[in-house]
Amino acid sequence: MAATDADYVSRPLLSAGVIERRDYQVDLAERALSGNTLVCLPTGLGKTAVSLLVTAERLADDAGGKSLLLAPTKPLVEQHATFYRDALDIPDDEVVVFTGEVRPDDRAELWESARVVIATPQVVENDLVGGRVSLRDVVHCTFDECHRATGDYAYTYIAERYLADAANPLVTGMSASPGGNEEDIRQVCENLGITSVEVKTEEDDDVAAFTHDTDVEWERIDLPDEIIEIRDKLNEVIRERLEALKELGVTNTTQPDVSQKDLNRMRAQLRKLIDNDQSEGYEGMSAHAEVMKLRRAVELVETQSVESVRRYFERQRNAARSSGASKASQRLVSEPRVKEAMRRVAEYDDLHPKFRRVRMLLAETLGIEGGDRVIVFTESRDTAEALTEFLGNHFETERFVGQGDKDGSDGMTQTEQKDRLDAFSAGEFEVLVSTSVAEEGLDVPEVDLVLFFEPVPTAIRSVQRKGRTGRQDEGRVVVLMAEDTRDEAYFWISRRREKEMEQELRALKGVADEVEDELDDSQQSLTDFENESDTGGADDASDETAGEADSEGQAALAGFEPPDPDEQEVERKETPTDPHHGDAETVEVVVDQRELDSHIARDLSKRDQVETRLETLAVGDYVLSDRVAVERKSVEDFLDTLLGGDRSVFEQATDLVRHYDRPVYVIEGDDLYGARNVHPNAIRGALASLAVDYGVSVLRTEDESDTADLLETIASREQLERDRAVSAHGEKSAKTLDEQQEYVVESIADIGPVTARSLLEHFGTVEEVMTAREEDLLEVSGVGEVTAERVREVVGSRYEP
Secondary structure, eight states: OOOOGGGBOOOTTBOTTTSBOOHHHHHHHHHHTTSSEEEEOOTTSOHHHHHHHHHHHHHHHOTTOEEEEEOSSHHHHHHHHHHHHHHBSSOGGGEEEEOTTSOHHHHHHHHHHOSEEEEOHHHHHHHHHTTOOOOTTEEEEEEETGGGOSTTOHHHHHHHHHHHHOSSOOEEEEESOOOSSHHHHHHHHHHHTOOEEEEOOTTSHHHHTTOOOEEEEEEEEOOOHHHHHHHHHHHHHHHHHHHHHHHTTSOSOOOTTOOHHHHHHHHHHHHHHHHTTOHHHHHHHHHHHHHHHHHHHHHHHHHTOHHHHHHHHHHHHHHHHSTTOOHHHHHHHHOHHHHHHHHHHHHOOSOOHHHHHHHHHHHIIIIITOOOOEEEEOSOHHHHHHHHHHHTTTSOEEEEOOSSOBTTBOOOOHHHHHHHHHHHHTTSOSEEEEOGGGTSSOOOOOBSEEEESSOOSOHHHHHHHHTTBSSSSOEEEEEEEETTSHHHHHHHHHHHHHHHHHHHHHHHHHTHHHHHHHHHHHHHHHHHHHTOOSOSOHHHHHHHHHHHHHHHHHHHHHTSOOOOHHHHHHHHHHSOOOTTSOOTTOEEEEEEGGGGGSSHHHHHHTSTTEEEEEEOOSSOSEEOSSSOEEEEEEHHHHHHHHHTTOOHHHHHHHHHHHHOSSOEEEEESSOTTTSSSOOHHHHHHHHHIIIIISOOEEEEESSHHHHHHHHHHHHHIIIIISOOOOOTTOOOOOOOHHHHHHHHHHTTTTOOHHHHHHHHHHHSSHHHHHHOOHHHHTTSTTOOHHHHHHHHHHHHSOOOO
């Protein structure tokens, strides 16, 4: 029967005949329009269509508005962009893609003209920190695969900025598997500012009509004696290394199947030994590294393929032969039992039994049962390569891997990935062998069989994979499990976590209203706490008064009066937080790109009175005016340079002094004199040299938040009180004659300012320094043979560019 107009959704800005009418999608979209909503819908049932319906409605209501859709991978971004261009009745060039392949300046220009931006979160995070884009006009922000909104993932920062900056914000979070338990789901909701939860399961009547049963079959695979013997040889070495670690007191077990959690705990204990300058810690860390490498080899030989472990050993041999190879790598490949295992792997001329079972299952599906398409998932790139080659002898087979190149394996470009999926959808080949890159959200066409080469221990990934089948017809999922191996452990973990997730989603569905109430209360209480008034008892009021007095004292030190809390709250509501808004009271902080690893740039970018700009700085980490640049070091980093004899601290100081009149060194963290086994006088000497010899101000901060406060304070004093401009490249004021003379001598052989002054005081003029003989140079305090030779080499050598 031909489709009629009634079979499609008709809305303003929607292209006719594109979005099939499904009542559950329309219903979810209506609910998502009413507030910040988490949409939980089984994979393959059209979460993106729900978001698009909301976007179309919001854009139709606000002609000047924009929509932002965030997705975790480049292929997923491209796929969403194709769908949006087809489904929205707006010019294609108004739907733009932001990935790392688009230049930052181009993104800033595209943002201004776009109505829909589809982007990876890291790019948007960088653009927000760098002040290149404004979220003020974004009327709908979608977080695809929103279960990622935990910890430091960019989703969390972007959501916070969006809810603060947008004039009329609306958030939609989408996931088929939002978390492993109710606490995880609540955390995602809080991080994204979500207050409404809408859950649809396959048990719902309006969804069931669009789903089909997916049988999950677990098949046990017996390993041949030859593979077991290889594994046992490797496990003997693991036991021996664990015994050494046990003697150090960092573990109580010597079992080769020790968990990754226990290994992480061992590493933390070894790190403490190293921090206490105990040499046993370094020896233990080397043994720990061997255990990690050997465990990977065992996992490959048990669960993947002999070919994959052969390639792994080859990489280990190459690493051991390279310059700067670790002792762990060298000891690993020279261990007799490992060498014996490597020899047996090289001589093994049969396939891992999983390979034969894969071939049989594909023959059943594509031959006997007349199926069209199969996806085979594997964790290992090496196994994917070997499977593609093996299956290619029997079926039309192509691989699908990530973009990064690995040893012996080329990655796929974004275009290649898209072309490969298009060809698979069009039936140009039968079998797609994929690593984890195709698991999450990609619109891989419905298939007759999803084959897991090994169990997946993470519930989210397992749910994503199984969502590739059972969309249009009854589907089948088969998981291969090598008996008495890590596969079995992952099998039980996977089953337990999936059951927990199913139970939590059902429970969440049943108590959605209660969850929403708790989310509202939780978020409201945070706001109340920040703006708490003195409504408590006497002690509370006393504490508040003390806090206010302290705040006034700090504000006075910074050179300004503290704002009235009531006026501040009004200003926050009425003043747009557009980074391009021309507020005369804002200051600018230029941030080096490499500082994005810390939270300081994020923190500063969220402040109403601070604009941040990203640059690749040649000097310093932060520039606060034309004369102030800041180099930031954690206590650990600062002490590491002293322990290793690294002069980078002083080289950085030299660069700062050459380019800025008021250079600042910030040392961040506690316990400067106790964090490492460094004599306090050595630390004091380094600090004194920075301050006295180099003329660098050395300031201490407690943590990243304290550093951000300090940077804002200095920027405010420089830019608002002293009306100084910001220069990311530094332009020092004209030097006095003696400063110029010192500068010239310093530049001869990268010597420090103290030695430069000593040379000038001894010889009297720059000319005399330049013409001095090596033996005369050695008479100067602080000049050794190396420096003297270098001065003569630089001054006396012929210029040969």
